[in-house]
Amino acid sequence: MLLLLPLALQALLTFLDEFVHHRRRGLGRWERWGHPLDTLSVLACWAYAARTEFSLARLPVFVGLCVFSCLFVTKDEFVHQRECAPGETWLHALLFILHPVSLGTAGLLWYLRDTPQVPWAVLLAPWDGSAWTVVLNAQCALLSTFFVYQFAFWSLPWRSRPR
Numbered sequence: 001m002l003l004l005l006p007l008a009l010q011a012l013l014t015f016l017d018e019f020v021h022h023r024r025r026g027l028g029r030w031e032r033w034g035h036p037l038d039t040l041s042v043l044a045c046w047a048y049a050a051r052t053e054f055s056l057a058r059l060p061v062f063v064g065l066c067v068f069s070c071l072f073v074t075k076d077e078f079v080h081q082r083e084c085a086p087g088e089t090w091l092h093a094l095l096f097i098l099h100p101v102s103l104g105t106a107g108l109l110w111y112l113r114d115t116p117q118v119p120w121a122v123l124l125a126p127w128d129g130s131a132w133t134v135v136l137n138a139q140c141a142l143l144s145t146f147f148v149y150q151f152a153f154w155s156l157p158w159r160s161r162p163r
Contacts, residue, residue: 006105007139010098013091018150021088028083032154034076036147041069043143045103049110050136062110066103073099109136 027035045065052058073096080092113132 003105003108004135006098006101010095010102011142013095013098014146017088017091017095021084021091025083025085025088027154028079030079031076031083036150036155038069038073038076039143039147039150041065041072042099042103043140043147045069046106046136046140046143049106050133050140052110054110054114059107062107066100066107069103070100106136106139 022031022035045062048062048065077092080089084092109132113136
């Protein structure tokens, strides 16, 4: 169960960022397009883990997706420097710390799902591979929903522009 703690914490902080800070200040054009793309980069990692069977041959693809996502989400920092209040900047720092941790969780879930004979896995949670499949798929569904929300709320032409 502790394995899911980073995901819950990241979800909480993302909720605060999106529904408190972003709504309060509005987003400029760069962020209106960039934030859904950030979510898409995270979704690519989770979807790869959810849709492929773990193997050492596939691990470099997953790691590459994760490294790309970790670097990609930093693209907005030059905008955040001038747009964000100190509380939002601190929240972003926490999210940057959690980003690779949650992607590492995706990798570990992927491994545990497809390697059920791992003896130490019961220390993390007494679940079998099917439970890990549910978690991987649920995270993909949540990220997909959040992506659609971000795109619809911030980017579609019928949306009144902030500022």
